[in-house]
Amino acid sequence: MPETLDRFYLVIDRLHWLPRFLPLGLKFVQLRIKDQPDDVVRAEIAEAIRLCKQAGCTLVINDYWQMAIEFGAEWLHLGQEDLEVADVAAIRKAGIKLGISTHSDEELETALSVKPDYVALGPVYETTLKVMPWKPQGLERVAKWRARLDIPLVGIGGITLERAPGVFAAGADSISVVSDVLRNADPDARLKQWLDARGSWTRSELASA
Ligand SMILES: Cc1ncc(COP(=O)(O)OP(=O)(O)O)c(N)n1
Ligand SMILES: Cc1nc(C(=O)O)sc1CCOP(=O)(O)O
Numbered sequence: 077m078p079e080t081l082d083r084f085y086l087v088i089d090r091l092h093w094l095p096r097f098l099p100l101g102l103k104f105v106q107l108r109i110k111d112q113p114d115d116v117v118r119a120e121i122a123e124a125i126r127l128c129k130q131a132g133c134t135l136v137i138n139d140y141w142q143m144a145i146e147f148g149a150e151w152l153h154l155g156q157e158d159l160e161v162a163d164v165a166a167i168r169k170a171g172i173k174l175g176i177s178t179h180s181d182e183e184l185e186t187a188l189s190v191k192p193d194y195v196a197l198g199p200v201y202e203t204t205l206k207v208m209p210w211k212p213q214g215l216e217r218v219a220k221w222r223a224r225l226d227i228p229l230v231g232i233g234g235i236t237l238e239r240a241p242g243v244f245a246a247g248a249d250s251i252s253v254v255s256d257v258l259r260n261a262d263p264d265a266r267l268k269q270w271l272d273a274r275g276s277w278t279r280s281e282l283a284s285a
């Protein structure tokens with residue numbers, strides 16, 4: 077289990093992506109299942125944990141904190157509304173690492189109060205994946221979050237491979253992506269491009285200060 081996040085953090089919507097993506101060298105992935113019955117979610121989480129463990133890939137479970145505890149997940153991602161109903165003490169007692177979404181100064185304060193293992197800031201750019209009340213944060217906000225945090229920062233929302241070096245340079249430690257891979261005409265080829273490119277991103281002097 078790596079102590080730090082991989083620079084590339086893919087978010088997938090269903091289990092079926094894993095058997096094709098894991099052999100390509102994916103190292104950090106979130107399973108974000110929406111609008112599926114609980115029995116489907118249970119089965120997919122259990123199998124995702126098994127497949128990722130076998131492949132040496134870190135798996136983050138989105139939203140389903142009780143199942144994360146039940147199935148022995150290592151990582152969990154929660155948004156601000158998820159946090160309101162989650163039992164953070166039980167999550168910690170189970171030894172699960174926790175990432176929290178933030179979109180404003182107030183949400184950052186709330187996130188930091190649970191001592192997360194990473195904070196995600198979004199949407200960095202406009203996203204077409206889901207309707208959000210937040211306008212794009214921009215790279216200045218990424219740099220501002222970087223300066224305020226002593227834990228890893230994840231940038232998410234509307235990030236493409238072409239935009240990724242700028243987001244990393246501004247201070248994100250990891251770039252989280254859905255559409256640029258899953259909605260690409262050739263998801264496998266696009267994933268390979270991301271995996272090849274992530275080692276060459278460099279920090280700007282401002283973000284490392
Ligand atoms: C890495 C990462 N960042 C943000 C989110 C969004 O979480 P949340 O606000 O709870 O919204 P949903 O994803 O549950 O719709 C995320 N999942 N991952
Ligand atoms: C799931 C999610 N959360 C966000 C946040 O800002 O909290 S943005 C987002 C969607 C990311 O998808 P894409 O890479 O397709 O824009």
Ligand SMILES: [Mg+2]
Binds near residue numbers: 138
């Ligand atoms: Mg959520």
